[in-house]
Structure formats: C-alpha cells, structure tokens
Amino acid sequence: QPLQRLKTLLMLVQSCRHLKGGQLASMVFKHTKHGDPFVRMFTTSILKNITSTFYRMIQKWIIDGNLEDPFQELFIQTRHHHQAMTDDDDDEQEEDENIWKNTFALREDMLPVFVSSDLASCILRIGKSINFLRECQQDNKWILHDSRSSASHHVAIESLGQLSSVVRERALEMDRALMRYLFSSEFDFIHSGCQVIKNYLLMGRGDFVAYYLSLVSPHLDKPSNSIDRYLLPNLLDKALKLTSASVDPPEVHAALSVVGRYYEKTNFQVDKKEDHAIRGWDQFSLEFKPSKPINRLFTRFMLAPYQKIFRFLLQLRRHEMDLVGVWKKQHELGRFLDKQSASVDSPCLPHSIRQLLRQCALYRMELSNFVNSMLYYFMFGVIETRWSKLITRTLEFRDGHGDMDALIAMHEHFPLEIAKALYLIERDSVHTLLLKFVRLIEEFIRFVSHIHDESKTLADRIKMILQHGADVMDNEEDFSADALFDKVHHEQQEHFGLTPLMVHQFQRQCASIDVQQQQFKNLCAQLQKNKQAEALVRVLFNLDDY
Numbered sequence: 001q002p003l004q005r006l007k008t009l010l011m012l013v014q015s016c017r018h019l020k021g022g023q024l025a026s027m028v029f030k031h032t033k034h035g036d037p038f039v040r041m042f043t044t045s046i047l048k049n050i051t052s053t054f055y056r057m058i059q060k061w062i063i064d065g066n067l068e069d070p071f072q073e074l075f076i077q078t079r080h081h082h083q084a085m086t087d088d089d090d091d092e093q094e095e096d097e098n099i100w101k102n103t104f105a106l107r108e109d110m111l112p113v114f115v116s117s118d119l120a121s122c123i124l125r126i127g128k129s130i131n132f133l134r135e136c137q138q139d140n141k142w143i144l145h146d147s148r149s150s151a152s153h154h155v156a157i158e159s160l161g162q163l164s165s166v167v168r169e170r171a172l173e174m175d176r177a178l179m180r181y182l183f184s185s186e187f188d189f190i191h192s193g194c195q196v197i198k199n200y201l202l203m204g205r206g207d208f209v210a211y212y213l214s215l216v217s218p219h220l221d222k223p224s225n226s227i228d229r230y231l232l233p234n235l236l237d238k239a240l241k242l243t244s245a246s247v248d249p250p251e252v253h254a255a256l257s258v259v260g261r262y263y264e265k266t267n268f269q270v271d272k273k274e275d276h277a278i279r280g281w282d283q284f285s286l287e288f289k290p291s292k293p294i295n296r297l298f299t300r301f302m303l304a305p306y307q308k309i310f311r312f313l314l315q316l317r318r319h320e321m322d323l324v325g326v327w328k329k330q331h332e333l334g335r336f337l338d339k340q341s342a343s344v345d346s347p348c349l350p351h352s353i354r355q356l357l358r359q360c361a362l363y364r365m366e367l368s369n370f371v372n373s374m375l376y377y378f379m380f381g382v383i384e385t386r387w388s389k390l391i392t393r394t395l396e397f398r399d400g401h402g403d404m405d406a407l408i409a410m411h412e413h414f415p416l417e418i419a420k421a422l423y424l425i426e427r428d429s430v431h432t433l434l435l436k437f438v439r440l441i442e443e444f445i446r447f448v449s450h451i452h453d454e455s456k457t458l459a460d461r462i463k464m465i466l467q468h469g470a471d472v473m474d475n476e477e478d479f480s481a482d483a484l485f486d487k488v489h490h491e492q493q494e495h496f497g498l499t500p501l502m503v504h505q506f507q508r509q510c511a512s513i514d515v516q517q518q519q520f521k522n523l524c525a526q527l528q529k530n531k532q533a534e535a536l537v538r539v540l541f542n543l544d545d546y
Contacts, residue, residue, distance in 0.1 A: 001038070008042050021073025022110035025050050029114050054112075055163060058123060062170050065130030067104070075110040076124055079103060098299050099135055100404060104128050114160055122171040125403060129174040132404070133181060136293035175403045182297070182407075183398040193290065193298045194391065194411075196252050201288055201306040202383055202418075203313050205245055212239035213321060220280030227280050232258040236286075251291060259287045281318065286310060297408070305415035312424055315438060316375050322445050323368045329452050330361050337459055353455060356510045360448050363517055367441055370540060377539040382421045390414050423533070430533045436523055444516055451509060 016027045028050060031043040057074050060066050067076060079102055104124060111120055182189045199205040215235045219227055240246065240253050285307060290298050390410070397407050423430040528537050 004038055005042060008039050011039075012043065012046070020071065022054075022075050022107075022112045022115075024073075025054060026113040029112065051160075058163065058167075062123060062126040062130075062167065065127045065134065067127065072107075073110065075107050075112070075115070075120055076127065077105055077107045079105055098301065099296050100128060100132055100408065103131060115163075119164060119167060121405075122167050125405060126167070126171050126174050129178045129404060132296070133178060136187065136296055137181070171403075176400050178404055179397050179400060179402075179407075187293055187297075189294075189297070190391070190394070192251065192294045194394065196248075196255065196288055196290075197298075197303070197306060198387055199245070199248075200256060200286060201303075201310050202387070203310070203317065203379070204383075204387075205243070208239055208243040208245040209317060211243050212236065213317060215239060216280075216284070217318075217321065220284055222280055224278045224280045224283050232284070255288055255290045257287050257289055259285050284314070302408075302412050302415075305419060308424055309415060309418055309422065312422060313375075313378070316371060316378070319438070319441050319445070320368070320371050320375060323364060323371060323441075326364050326445060326448050327368070329449070330357070330364065333357070333452050333455060336456060352510055353458070356451065356513060357455065359513050359517075360451060363444065363513065363520075364448065366517075366520065367444060370437070371441065373540045374536070377536055378422055381535065381539065383418060386414070386418060386421070423536075428532070430527070430530055430536070433523060433527050433530065433533075437520075440516065440520055440523065447509075447512065447516070 012028065012031065015031070016024050019027055025047065028043055028047045032040055032047055034040045034043065054074070057069060060068050061074075061076065067074070067078060069076070104127060106120055106124055111117070181187055199208070203209045212235065215238065216232055219231060219235075236256065236258055237253070240248075240256070245253075287307070288298075288303055289295070393410065394407070396402060419425065423434055425431060524541070527533055528541065530537075
C-alpha cells in the first residue's frame with residue numbers, strides 16, 4: 001500500500017499543480033469519485049484535511065463577518081475601488097454608498113464543486129449582513145451582539161452536511177436581524193427612505209408641489225445663468241415650512257436639495273442650446289440625498305431613475321400650471337375688451353379676431369383636459385397602485401419573508417417599472433407621441449401669450465381710432481373695427497397706426513390656430529390606435545373620438 005499511496009499522491013500532485021483554494025478542493029473532490037476503493041478512501045481523507053481549513057474560514061466569516069483569507073483561497077473576495085474622482089464630497093459619498101454590493105463578492109473560479117451556488121450566496125449574504133450591521137449601527141450594538149452570541153454556541157462545521165444546515169440556520173437568523181434593524185426607528189426604511197421618495201420625487205405631496213412650483217415658476221422662466229444660486233433652495237425651505245411637508249423631521253428636509261443638473265440628459269431636451277438660451281426649467285430638478293445610515297441602502301444608483309420620472313412629472317405639472325395661467329389671461333383679456341368696447345359702444349376687435357380668441361379658449365380647454373387626465377392616470381393609475389403593492393411587499397420583509405438581496409432588487413426594479421408604465425422608454429412609440437404632445441402644448445402656450453399681448457395693443461389702437469378717427473371712413477354707419485380692418489386690408493394703406501402688415505399677421509394667426517388644432521386631433525387619433533396605450537387612452541378620451 002505505501003507504493004499505491006505514493007502513486008495516488010503523484011496523481012494528485014500532477015492534477016492539482018498551479019491550483020489553490022477552492023480550485024484545489026474541487027480537483028481533490030473529483031478524485032474521491034474514483035473507481036478504485038483505495039484511491040477513493042485515500043483522497044477522501046486528504047479532502048477532509050483540506051476542507052477543515054476551508055470550513056474554519058467559513059465559520060469565522062458567518063460568525064464575525066471577518067474574512068481571514070490572506071492567500072485569496074476562499075470563494076469570497078473583498079472588492080477594492082480605485083475610482084478617480086475630483087469632488088471630495090462625491091468621493092466620500094461613493095465610499096459610503098453601496099457597501100452592500102461593492103464591499104464583498106463571490107469568486108466563481110474559487111467555488112468548490114461540492115458547494116452549490118445557492119449555498120455560496122447564503123454564505124456571502126451572512127457575512128455581508130454582519131458587516132452591514134457593523135457599519136450602520138452606532139449605539140444599538142445589541143442587535144449584532146445577540147445574533148453572535150446565539151450563533152457561537154451551536155456552530156460546529158466538520159462536514160458538508162453540517163455546513164449546509166448551519167449556513168441555512170445562520171442565514172435565516174441574520175436575515176431576521178438585518179430586517180429588524182432596517183425597519184427599526186434608527187434606520188427607518190419606510191419613513192426615512194420610501195416615503196420621502198413617494199412624497200417628493202414622485203410628487204405625492206400635492207400641496208407642497210403646487211406651492212413650490214408657484215414660487216419658482218417666475219424665476220425658472222428666466223435664463224438659468226441669471227438665477228441666483230441661493231434663491232431656489234431658499235424657496236424650497238419656505239415651501240417645506242408652509243405646507244404639509246412641515247410634519248417631516250428636519251433630517252428629511254436636509255436631505256432634499258435643488259440641483260441645476262441631471263444624472264442624464266432629459267428626454268424632453270431635444271435641441272442642444274447655448275448657455276444663454278437655457279432657461280431655469282431646463283436644468284431644474286429636486287434631489288434626495290439621504291444621510292447615514294439610510295444612504296447606505298438608498299444609494300445614488302437606486303435613486304437615479306427617479307430623476308427621470310421626476311423630470312417627466314415636473315413637465316406635466318408645469319404645463320398644467322401654464323394652461324391655468326392662460327385661462328387667467330383669457331379672462332383678464334375678456335374683461336379688458338368688454339371695458340374697451342363699452343367705452344365706444346362697439347367691439348374694439350373685428351369679428352375674426354374675436355373668433356380667434358374664442359377658438360383659443362376652446363383649444364385651451366381641450367389641452368387642459370388632456371394634461372389633467374394624463375396626470376390623473378399617471379399619478380393614480382400607475383404610481384399610486386404600484387406604490388401600494390411595493391409597500392405591501394416591503395412590509396412582508398419586515399416580518400421575515402425575504403432577504404436583503406431580494407429587498408434591494410425589488411426597490412431597484414420599481415422605478416424602472418414605473419418609467420416603463422409612464423412610457424419613458426426611449427424609442428417607444430407612445431413615448432414619441434407624448435413628446436409631440438408636449439411640443440404642441442408648448443407651442444400653443446407661446447402662441448396664445450403672443451396673441452393676448454397683440455390683442456390688447458390692437459384693441460387700444462382701434463378704440464382710439466373709433467373715438468377720434470371717424471373722418472377716415474366714407475360712411476359713418478360702417479365705422480367699426482371690422483370695417484376698419486377691411487379698409488386697411490383692401491387699400492393696403494396705414495390708418496392711425498394700423499398697418500396692412502398687422503392685419504396680415506392676425507389673419508395668418510387665425511389660420512395657425514386651425515393648423516395646431518388639426519395637429520392635436522391627428523396626434524389623438526394616432527394615440528387611440530396605439531395598442532400599447534390602451535389604458536391611457538381610456539382615461540384620456542373616455543372612449544370618445546376626437
């Protein structure tokens with residue numbers, strides 16, 4: 001037998017040359033399946049000596065979370081980041097964030113064949129849980145201490161069967177300890193993280209959103225380089241104090257900030273603009289930057305997709321507010337024209353322009369109904385329903401039904417699901433149509449603002465003509481705004497400052513509103529035919545055809 005033992009050792013040496021750690025254990029394990037009983041028994045004894053060290057390293061990892069692997073032989077490795085960053089604050093935040101994902105990872109090449117991927121993931125998760133608790137906890141050391149003391153009495157790993165049973169039991173214990181901490185008052189996963197996202201990034205706190213937008217709107221219409229950098233944050237503080245947001249703790253207020261940049265270029269910024277032409281709206285965004293320890297789970301990677309959703313909802317809220325502003329201007333203009341007409345006992349605008357203003361009012365009602373219905377569907381039909389399911393599922397983790405990896409994956413997937421339901425996926429046909437609707441609304445708002453200003457100026461001028469310029473008319477009975485317009489148009493001559501060019505511009509604008517309305521109807525028809533937007537169409541059009 002000594003000769004056979006030497007031959008077996010030679011075979012092992014030759015097959016295991018240049019191997020170490022899990023690779024070495026895997027190769028020896030394969031020889032335990034040899035057909036020769038002696039070789040099988042001999043390699044099994046050698047494997048037992050190899051795995052004893054292997055099991056001790058795992059035992060240290062799942063009890064204390066310490067990775068004692070000086071020669072990188074275990075299937076768990078420490079990740080080292082060498083990311084060059086210029087901003088010290090960003091560097092510090094990068095170091096604090098993602099400690100769950102970026103600190104430890106599996107080494108697939110060092111995973112022994114007798115350890116399954118699921119078992120290896122459990123082993124990794126146990127040590128990561130211990131290190132996460134150690135990093136996050138400050139005064140509540142009892143959570144980790146109780147877990148360690150209860151585990152240290154029964155952990156004794158001497159075989160693969162014991163390894164599996166001990167790991168499963170320890171994983172369940174650490175998952176419960178970790179969830180207990182996440183939902184404790186110290187970490188407060190729901191209120192300090194989830195609810196802040198819902199209230200602010202998803203615009204769930206309606207009174208705050210409405211009031212803050214009313215404060216910043218006059219300033220965001222200006223070029224971005226002309227806005228005081230301290231103005232918008234000060235207005236944010238004011239809105240937080242004077243709305244229902246005041247019930248949130250100071251830590252939540254401190255975590256909210258106004259930024260003039262995005263994580264990615266907004267989908268609605270189509271053309272590259274020069275700095276002097278970029279308005280405040282083009283760079284305005286609200287950012288959630290949580291403090292420790294909540295920022296170790298709600299990382300920038302997890303929160304970045306919410307910026308895209310916020311920008312989209314902001315655009316709709318802004319246009320909703322702009323259309324309300326158009327309605328106010330229309331009423332002011334109506335009262336102004338009534339007053340001007342009463343002073344001369346005759347309409348101060350010709351019938352065609354009065355018809356244009358009525359047409360603009362009706363078109364504004366269509367656009368307002370469209371935007372309001374779309375916001376209603378997105379806020380309640382998409383976000384609210386999915387958020388309710390998310391919180392229900394999250395609370396199941398609090399009761400011990402799930403682990404940290406599943407919790408993070410669920411919350412990372414949620415904003416992507418919302419973005420898809422809001423048709424924010426690029427190259428999506430519905431997304432393309434919504435972009436066209438947005439541009440059409442913006443075009444109408446610019447158009448109607450110009451019409452109102454021009455109509456006021458024209459009404460003043462015609463009033464002056466009607467009061468003092470009767471001699472320009474051949475027949476006093478025809479002395480009216482319509483007759484004056486016709487006279488200027490046919491004679492192509494200026495009368496009292498009313499030029500043929502002005503008349504022609506108003507006539508062209510009357511045709512322009514017809515074109516805009518037709519474009520809107522065409523887009524509505526295209527949207528109704530798109531099967532991907534069936535749920536949205538039912539809300540927008542109430543099954544009525546335009």
